[in-house]
Amino acid sequence: MKGLSPWALTALGQFKSSKTLYSKNYGAISFTIFSTADSLWASVSDKETDPVYFRLCYVPAGLTDELIINEKEEKISFRINSAIGIFDVNVSFEAEKLGFLKYSCSFKPMDNVFFPFWPRDILTINQADYPVKPMGEIHVSQVGTRSGLLYFTLPERNLRVLYFQNLTSLSPYCEQTGTSLKEVVGGILPELGLALPATTNKPLKAGENIILSDAIVAFKIVETTKSDLATDYLDMLAEVYIHIPKPATHYKHWPGILEKGLTDLIENPGCWSMVGGNSYLNAYVSDYDTPPEIMVQLAVLLPLVDYSEWSGKSLKVMGTIKKGLPAFYSTKLKTLVRWHPAAADKLKGEEEQKLPMVMDSWYLHHPLLNLSRLAIKGDKEAEKLFLDSLGFAIKVAHQFKYEWPVFYKMDTLEIIKAETKPGEGGEQDVAGLYAHVMLQAYELTNDGKYLKEAEKAAKKLKKIGYKVMYQANNTAFGAGALLRLYKITGNKLYLNLSYRCLASIFQNVQLWDCNYGFGKHIPTFFALFPLSDAPYTAAYEEQEVFCALHDYLEHAQNVDILPAVKLLCCEFIRYLVERAPYYYPPFLPDEMISDEVKTGEVNRNLWIALEDIHDGTEQSGAVGQEVYGAGNAFGILPRHFIRFEEESFLIFIDCPVSGIRKSKNSVIFHAQGDPRILCRLRITTGEGVKMPKNLKFELSSASAELKPASDRKEDFEAFIKGGEKVKISWSRS
Numbered sequence: 200m201k202g203l204s205p206w207a208l209t210a211l212g213q214f215k216s217s218k219t220l221y222s223k224n225y226g227a228i229s230f231t232i233f234s235t236a237d238s239l240w241a242s243v244s245d246k247e248t249d250p251v252y253f254r255l256c257y258v259p260a261g262l263t264d265e266l267i268i269n270e271k272e273e274k275i276s277f278r279i280n281s282a283i284g285i286f287d288v289n290v291s292f293e294a295e296k297l298g299f300l301k302y303s304c305s306f307k308p309m310d311n312v313f314f315p316f317w318p319r320d321i322l323t324i325n326q327a328d329y330p331v332k333p334m335g336e337i338h339v340s341q342v343g344t345r346s347g348l349l350y351f352t353l354p355e356r357n358l359r360v361l362y363f364q365n366l367t368s369l370s371p372y373c374e375q376t377g378t379s380l381k382e383v384v385g386g387i388l389p390e391l392g393l394a395l396p397a398t399t400n401k402p403l404k405a406g407e408n409i410i411l412s413d414a415i416v417a418f419k420i421v422e423t424t425k426s427d428l429a430t431d432y433l434d435m436l437a438e439v440y441i442h443i444p445k446p447a448t449h450y451k452h453w454p455g456i457l458e459k460g461l462t463d464l465i466e467n468p469g470c471w472s473m474v475g476g477n478s479y480l481n482a483y484v485s486d487y488d489t490p491p492e493i494m495v496q497l498a499v500l501l502p503l504v505d506y507s508e509w510s511g512k513s514l515k516v517m518g519t520i521k522k523g524l525p526a527f528y529s530t531k532l533k534t535l536v537r538w539h540p541a542a543a544d545k546l547k548g549e550e551e552q553k554l555p556m557v558m559d560s561w562y563l564h565h566p567l568l569n570l571s572r573l574a575i576k577g578d579k580e581a582e583k584l585f586l587d588s589l590g591f592a593i594k595v596a597h598q599f600k601y602e603w604p605v606f607y608k609m610d611t612l613e614i615i616k617a618e619t620k621p622g623e624g625g626e627q628d629v630a631g632l633y634a635h636v637m638l639q640a641y642e643l644t645n646d647g648k649y650l651k652e653a654e655k656a657a658k659k660l661k662k663i664g665y666k667v668m669y670q671a672n673n674t675a676f677g678a679g680a681l682l683r684l685y686k687i688t689g690n691k692l693y694l695n696l697s698y699r700c701l702a703s704i705f706q707n708v709q710l711w712d713c714n715y716g717f718g719k720h721i722p723t724f725f726a727l728f729p730l731s732d733a734p735y736t737a738a739y740e741e742q743e744v745f746c747a748l749h750d751y752l753e754h755a756q757n758v759d760i761l762p763a764v765k766l767l768c769c770e771f772i773r774y775l776v777e778r779a780p781y782y783y784p785p786f787l788p789d790e791m792i793s794d795e796v797k798t799g800e801v802n803r804n805l806w807i808a809l810e811d812i813h814d815g816t817e818q819s820g821a822v823g824q825e826v827y828g829a830g831n832a833f834g835i836l837p838r839h840f841i842r843f844e845e846e847s848f849l850i851f852i853d854c855p856v857s858g859i860r861k862s863k864n865s866v867i868f869h870a871q872g873d874p875r876i877l878c879r880l881r882i883t884t885g886e887g888v889k890m891p892k893n894l895k896f897e898l899s900s901a902s903a904e905l906k907p908a909s910d911r912k913e914d915f916e917a918f919i920k921g922g923e924k925v926k927i928s929w930s931r932s
Contacts, residue, residue, distance in 0.1 A: 203327065206318035207390045210235065210254070211327050220268065221275055225294035227420060232275065232290060237261050239277060239288055243300055245420055248356040253416065254320040254392075256288045256304045284308040287408075297438050298418035303368070304411045311402040314376075314395055320412065321362065321392035323353060334388045338428060339706045343734055344814045346710040347384040349391055350432055359426070361417045361435040363710075364393050365443055367724070368413035370714035370815075375409065377401045379816045380713070415439050427695060429665035429702035430761065436705060437763030440770065441875055446712050446724050448777040448853060448879060450910060453840070455886040456780055457506070457832035459806040464499070465516050467805060470826050475541045477523040483823035484807055486799035489553070490542035493527040493535050494562055495827040496520050497569035498739065502746075502830030504573070509837035511844075521580070527566075528584055532609060534591035535570075535584065537562050556610050560603035560626045561673050563592060564636050568676065571639035582643065589640055593652060596633055601659045603629040619669065626669040630656040631677015631700060638680055638687075650687070657684055657693055665699040668707060668731050672740045674700050675747035682754050697751075698761065704744065705767050707731055717791040718815025721781040725774035726812070735819070738782040738808035738828035745775045746834050752855050752871060762873070769872035769921065773853045776839060779831045782808035784820070791819055798823035841866060846929075847888050854878035854921060865928040872921025880925070881908060882915040889913070891931075899926035 203211075213235035220239075221232040231242045231250075238257050242250035260282035267278040273293075279286040285307045293299050323335065339350035347364035366380045373380055378396035386392060393412055403409055417435045419426075464470055469485040471478050479491035480499055500520045507514050527535045536558075538546065543555040552559045567588055573581035595603075598612045604625040606615035618625055637653035640646070657680070660667060668674040681697035684690070709726040712718070729740035748768040755765070780786050784803040792803060801809065801824045808828040809820040841850040841859060843866075850866065858869040870878050880898075882905070884890050890913035898905045900919050908914035919925055 201329075203390055204318065207322060208327055210238065210240075210252075210318075210322060211325065213237070214252075214325055220266070220277075221270070223273075223292070225292060225298065228294060228298045228418065230292045230300070234262055234266065239279070241290060241292075241300060241302065243292075243298070243416075243418060245356065245358070248358075249325060251353070251358070251360065252322040252325070253300065253302065253414070254318070254322075255290055255302045256286050256412075257318055257320075258286060259283065282309075283312060295438075297435060299438075299442065300416040300418070301414070301442070303413045305408050306403070306411050307408045308403050308405050310405045312405075313398045313402045315397050315399065317393075317395035317397075317411075319386050319390055319392040319394045320414070321349075321386070321390070323389040323391075329389060337388060337391070339432070340386070340391075341382050341384040342707075342732060343728070344379070344381050344709055344713065345706070345728060346708060347380065347393065348436075348706075348710075349384060349386075350435070350706070351388065351391070352428075357420050357422065359419045359421055359431055359435070361432070361439060362392060363415045363417075363439045363443065365413040365415070366711035367444070367446070367714065368410045369395075370712065370718070372396075372403070372409050372411065373815070374715035374719075375401060375403055375407070377816075379814050380711075380715075381814060415442050427698070429699040430695070432665070432702045433698060433705065433761060433763040433767065437766045440710070440766065441873070443710070446722060448773065450851070450879065450881055450908070450914075450916070451777065451780045452883070452886075452911070453776075453780075453832055453835050453851075454849070454883075456783070456806070457836055458886045459785075460783070460829060460832050461514075463806045464826070464829050467802070467807070469799070469802065469805075470807065470829075472542075474523075474539050475526060477526065478519050479523050479539065480520065480826050481799070482827055483799035483810075483825055484802060484805065486823065488545060489798075490545050491523070491539040492537055492562075493524070493539075493566045494537070496524060496527075497566050498743075498827045499829050501569050501572060502742075502833035504576070505837045506833040509840075509842060521578075524584060525580070528587065532591060534563070534588040534609075535566055536609065551616060552606055556608050557606050557615055558609045559606055560629045561632060561670060563595065564629060564632045565673070567592060567636045568632065568639065571636065571643065574643055575639065586640070586644075589636075589649075592633070592636065596652065596656065601630055601633070601656045602627075603633075624663070626673075627660070627663050628667050628669045628674040628677050628700070628703075630659045631667070631680055632673045634684065635676045635680035638683055653680065653684060654688070657681055657696060660696050660699065661692065663699075665702045666706075666731075667700050668703040670740065671704055671707060671727055671729055672743035672747065674704055675744045675751070678704075679747055679751045679754060682751060682758070682760075686754065686758065694758075694760075698764065701751075701764055701767070705771075708771070709736070713815045716815030717788075717813075717818065720788055720791055721786075721812065722774075722778050723812070724778070725771055726778060727771065727775075735811035735813045735822075737810050737812075737825075738779070738831060739810070739825055741775060741779065742828060742831045742834055745772055745779075746838075748772055749838055749855055753857070756857060765871065766873045766876075769854050770876070772855055773872070773878065776835060776853050779835065782812065782828065782831065784809060784824070787819070793818040793821040795821060796823055797821060800824070841868070848882055848884050848890060848894070850927060851881040851883055852878060852919075858924075864930060865926060867924070867926045870919055870921055870923050870925060874920045874922045876921050877902075877918040878921055880917045880919050882927070883908075883911065884913065893931045895930050895932055897928045897930075899928070 244250035335353040641649040678700035685693040
């Protein structure tokens, strides 16, 4: 339905008598700054079409004629003295790979002041009597506390726009006013953008400078019929990412974290239940009311296998978990079931899926994927369980025509819940997860029927668009499967579909640091949400996406993938290594952790991850302490610490690396990532191990040198460029 707010209508009326302050052409794009009675605006167009308008600054008391303007190297700044305080505005425009508009506005109040309302800062029209058809379409807007961005197209103008509000800069506003940055970026075409959260209880303080807006806008002129939405989104997001300020990372000593987590996982009775003479991992600490789940056992076992292979250590707990797996196989259905059959009578149906024969679609395939990984490593029992269950998985795929519902009954295949929300389909990313399982079967057996199944499922994703994601980890597994299908078949459709999966993931992240409320205690930059509408980030899904993106980059070694994909994958991984420790309660202040817990209990001294980290205005850990998220450390060490059989030190790199070549006294590797971003390299030791004093290290790098680390006196550290080939040598004096 057409309609505008009074503030938009007022702005359109004022456009007719506006005053131009600055104007310049950048190639095909025209850029103008002008003032109206109560606002400072910028307009951007391709000269031949109507502009898009950006409100650089809103002044409720009205602008005066005494605007103080400074121009330096194509950066324009304004100071506005108003009745309520001083506004400072900085604006710049550049045309590199894309057109970029940057603008920020800060405010120093004359007195304590409340903002009960704030108008949005984008208008895509210049007259009130606008036609409906050319309005365009919003493809992404902020959900919850995800990135403060909008991705929209204006087809009549052949224009795609990615608007990014750096919410890190707005955190002090929320800290002062007790507000949240949930869903502050949004709106409906033609009126959208940032609307500051209303202040009703706490005012902005007199005399303190506070940022009200910090935006970067990327523009791309396209032939909309030929340019892929997902590819353009990834390209534009990567370029915006390079332009935004990013928080510094800090070294976390993962060997020590792992030892604590392994001890608690093995020894704490709250992590285990006994059924039929076997020990099984609980899903949540002290959750004895829910039967053991097959997914939980394998979600912990696989990272333990990774760690065991990397460290050379044999872990008895792995045998305990493996021993209990066959009990989940149903000879009647000829498949693994979700719940342990001997304890299924505990299920009371308090949730839709908590009934013995009800299957959540992705839960069927996730354990099969993990079993296939064990099978490919040579585990014969895992291979038998995997192959014996494939027939049922294929039967289900055929029944639902490769479009899986949310819940169904395993014995009858009756659909219990068809869609996540009305009109949004079922678990759409299961097609990619199923394709991954089938490719694993193809690799294991070389039977072409499994490859055909993978292709049939993958092609179903074509009609979905790029909002593929139901659950982030499964979408990431699907992206990897599609990349592998492209490598096997040469069909570029599958590569493009893998980009759609990744675009779906990267619209579900938080590219800002929540530095208000409880958020002050933890890093949140580049956090990932488990579901498209989840109100919190979650340890388990983040860890599995981390591993899946590592796998994606490994399979992409000889593929000419989008540079944006490599950049975004590497940066998510780099920041996950920084953030993941803050899922462990000992890293958090007590007041941040909820006293009310949905499932089981939270032991604040236990090195088992909380499931949920919330916005800074809310406590975390309310869902529970998830045992199946225990794989974090066991996945990070093998991928980010290089170990040597004959040496006591480790080499840590926070970005993904490839091409590791070890020799007696040196190692060579290639740091992935973007040359414009520095990666942390450190020489350290395992927990409780001393660095030999007679060791001397030499770093061969074009961009960095080793220096003693400031936080661990025996360590050495350097910052290398992404994409760089590095050699580290050592000798004994």
